[in-house]
Amino acid sequence: MTRRCPLCGQRRIFRRWFNMLERCPRCNLRFERVEGHSAGALGINTAVSLIALFVVGVVGFIATYPELPLLPLVASNIAVAVLFPIFFYPFSKTLWTAIDLRMRPPEVDEVRPGYGEWIAG
Numbered sequence: 751m752t753r754r755c756p757l758c759g760q761r762r763i764f765r766r767w768f769n770m771l772e773r774c775p776r777c778n779l780r781f782e783r784v785e786g787h788s789a790g791a792l793g794i795n796t797a798v799s800l801i802a803l804f805v806v807g808v809v810g811f812i813a814t815y816p817e818l819p820l821l822p823l824v825a826s827n828i829a830v831a832v833l834f835p836i837f838f839y840p841f842s843k844t845l846w847t848a849i850d851l852r853m854r855p856p857e858v859d860e861v862r863p864g865y866g867e868w869i870a871g
């Protein structure tokens with residue numbers, strides 16, 4: 751959740767907001783571990799964005815009840831639906847990689863020596 755390498759905690763793993771390095775400069779973990787790896791990040795981003803959209807909708811409804819001004823409510827929901835997935839994109843990548851590492855611990859030859867043993871053991 752901090753845009754760091756989920757294995758070693760390295761900070762600089764993004765060139766830009768959407769551009770993640772192929773490998774971690776410290777532990778050498780390849781972030782796209784298998785083909786289609788990013789589909790998991792996409793799924794997490796979609797799920798969290800839907801939760802954010804739901805929260806904004808409920809809070810907007812409660813805060814403005816009983817007037818329920820349609821235009822501001824729809825505009826705030828559209829803004830969240832468009833902007834939140836963009837904001838959450840890098841977090842979804844590192845979060846999914848962390849989940850993937852828990853489900854499939856790194857192989858010995860997948861990372862530099864000294865990294866990954868704690869998660870595999």
Ligand SMILES: [Zn+2]
Nearest residue numbers: 755758774777
């Ligand atoms: Zn790392």
